[in-house]
Amino acid sequence: xxxxxxxxxxxxxxxxxxxxxxxxxxxxxxxxxxxxxxxxxxxxxxxxxxxxxxxxxxxxxxxxxxxxxxxxxxxxxxxxxxxxxxxxxxxxxxxxxxxxxxxxxxxxxxxxxxxxxxxxxxxxxxxxxxxxxxxxxxxxxxxxxxxxxxxxxxxxxxxxxxxxxxxxxxxxxxxxxxxxxxxxxxxxxxxxxxxxxxxxxxxxxxxxxxxxxxxxxxxxxxxxxxxxxxxxxxxxxxxxxxxxxxxxxxxxxxxxxxxxxxxxxxxxxxxxxxxxxxxxxxxxxxxxxxxxxxxxxxxxxxxxxxxxxxxxxxxxxxxxxxxxxx
Amino acid sequence: xxxxxxxxxxxxxxxxxxxxxxxxxxxxxxxxxxxxxxxxxxxxxxxxxxxxxxxxxxxxxxxxxxxxxxxxxxxxxxxxxxxxxxxxxxxxxxxxxxxxxxxxxxxxxxxxxxxxxxxxxxxxxxxxxxxxxxxxxxxxxxxxxxxxxxxxxxxxxxxxxxxxxxxxxxxxxxxxxxxxxxxxxxxxxxxxxxxxxxxxxxxxxxxxxxxxxxxxxxxxxxxxxxxxxxxxxxxxxxxxxxxxxxxxxxxxxxxxxxxxxxxxxxxxxxxxxxxxxxxxxxxxxxxxxxxxxx
Ligand code: SF4
Ligand code: SF4
Ligand code: FES
Numbered sequence: 070x071x072x073x074x075x076x077x078x079x080x081x082x083x084x085x086x087x088x089x090x091x092x093x094x095x096x097x098x099x100x101x102x103x104x105x106x107x108x109x110x111x112x113x114x115x116x117x118x119x120x121x122x123x124x125x126x127x128x129x130x131x132x133x134x135x136x137x138x139x140x141x142x143x144x145x146x147x148x149x150x151x152x153x154x155x156x157x158x159x160x161x162x163x164x165x166x167x168x169x170x171x172x173x174x175x176x177x178x179x180x181x182x183x184x185x186x187x188x189x190x191x192x193x194x195x196x197x198x199x200x201x202x203x204x205x206x207x208x209x210x211x212x213x214x215x216x217x218x219x220x221x222x223x224x225x226x227x228x229x230x231x232x233x234x235x236x237x238x239x240x241x242x243x244x245x246x247x248x249x250x251x252x253x254x255x256x257x258x259x260x261x262x263x264x265x266x267x268x269x270x271x272x273x274x275x276x277x278x279x280x281x282x283x284x285x286x287x288x289x290x291x292x293x294x295x296x297x298x299x300x301x302x303x304x305x306x307x308x309x310x311x312x313x314x315x316x317x318x319x320x321x322x323x324x325x326x327x328x329x330x331x332x333x334x335x336x337x338x339x340x341x342x343x344x345x346x347x348x349x350x351x352x353x354x355x356x357x358x359x360x361x362x363x364x365x366x367x368x369x370x371x372x373x374x375x376x377x378x379x380x381x382x383x384x385x386x387x388x389x390x391x392x393x394x395x
Numbered sequence: 396x397x398x399x400x401x402x403x404x405x406x407x408x409x410x411x412x413x414x415x416x417x418x419x420x421x422x423x424x425x426x427x428x429x430x431x432x433x434x435x436x437x438x439x440x441x442x443x444x445x446x447x448x449x450x451x452x453x454x455x456x457x458x459x460x461x462x463x464x465x466x467x468x469x470x471x472x473x474x475x476x477x478x479x480x481x482x483x484x485x486x487x488x489x490x491x492x493x494x495x496x497x498x499x500x501x502x503x504x505x506x507x508x509x510x511x512x513x514x515x516x517x518x519x520x521x522x523x524x525x526x527x528x529x530x531x532x533x534x535x536x537x538x539x540x541x542x543x544x545x546x547x548x549x550x551x552x553x554x555x556x557x558x559x560x561x562x563x564x565x566x567x568x569x570x571x572x573x574x575x576x577x578x579x580x581x582x583x584x585x586x587x588x589x590x591x592x593x594x595x596x597x598x599x600x601x602x603x604x605x606x607x608x609x610x611x612x613x614x615x616x617x618x619x620x621x622x623x624x625x626x627x628x629x630x631x632x633x634x635x636x637x638x639x640x641x642x643x644x645x646x647x648x649x650x651x652x653x654x655x656x657x658x659x660x661x662x663x664x665x666x667x668x669x670x671x672x673x674x675x676x677x678x679x680x681x682x683x684x685x686x687x688x689x
Contacts, residue, residue, distance in 0.1 A: 160573060
């Protein structure tokens, strides 16, 4: 039998009402928390026992609707799934409860998710095909074909990844991890016919997959193990495999690695920048920093470029294992 | 007698090119601690998370080949770059958990007489010091405690996320939402660890060319966070974070509207300072943001 323990926790609760408040404020609430509780229990108790005007979203209480997503000490959680004990172990007894995005707060924990749904819509998250309206049999997909979705269809649209993504936070055009996972989900569906359309969307500069900073926040935060960055990598791969890569700094940056490794085993860092940007833009964009680096011995001259031992072996492997061309 | 720690050192490319001071300080610290490092001279670039966007299979084959050379020496591979750590550990994870993929990769490796077995562990030098050498033992070796410094740890994404990989590569996985390895290291060396929101955030390095605005904002915010927390300098286990924070302060400063320049040390340089290595052994002159306190 497990014994139920209690602890006193100090909560700093984000409070804001867009209709009446100019600025948000934080309210400090002390509470006895039992080892049985999840974050949603705390939200309920704040509303029921402390302040009836406190607002938040919840629906299923089973981790499948995504409504209850908030942040605790900056960590995105599904309130109905996240155990208080785990959070206390991680952060101690002072916990800050905040909405997923402070700048999108409408009332307390409730945010306006319009941007999330717009991004979702942007990638055409539905099956596109000429459909026979009166089919004579079911349109079956084999288990192997289904496995190609890589569980991207498990997404519950909670927005945890979207509102944890630093790329999106700093660039509103960026489509974001959840929508990319959705784009992959339909591109990977054997019945779908719109792969190239979706690749056009996710391949575009400023909004597309090339703006991912590869921080892995989306993989870490996702409560359904959708692993959005894995899907982003797959979309990168699809761009090359389908021959729709635009010849630009982003694609040349990826391809440049293969060139360098073939030549030196190691990456020729300066040459990678030149290859990706072009000589003149490189000098204009990076000349000043490059010179500073040169002065302190941070630049290797081409004639001093180190090489891996057994380079022939590397060349042979690149020749036999390469799967795409650019 | 204690067993001597020996590792196969995967230097990665950056330590051999734009952060020579990182390689120097790695060797200086290893010598002080009696850790033997055998350089994997055959190793190639890990692809730095970009080659896999172009050609995932090729990236797997090349990373598996690197691990083969650690295996052939019968050693744990130690990395000194977060991104090398991630790419190598991710390769190992995928091959060890997918026999079909492993067979496909081994078919290629066989052409050059190699076989990936999965027998070598992979760890980062930071965790080799913390988990294998041990903080208690390290503390005994400190000759110059860093007590007059407020030090801002900057973890870098690829050592702390995804956490499922850390569970595999070094036993005591830290929590990406509240990491503690660098903080513990700073305290062990007698320094004061400062807390700030950006310490476990991204520096923007990997999008520097493709998304310069986003990258500059991230760098700027990280430097600003450390400055506002009153740090004298920052420390990172990742040479890529180092490069971004050390050399890109001007763009970053424009992006955030503030002058954001501060010394950014490699984890090894910080350890070396406390162990009594000289500034030249640690390559402290190879910084763009001057290390002006030594
Ligand atoms: S890995 Fe890419 S998509 Fe995922 S959170 Fe980071 S920047 Fe966003
Ligand atoms: S990918 Fe995961 S974190 Fe992102 S919206 Fe879907 S379920 Fe939520
Ligand atoms: S209430 Fe549905 S996921 Fe939490």
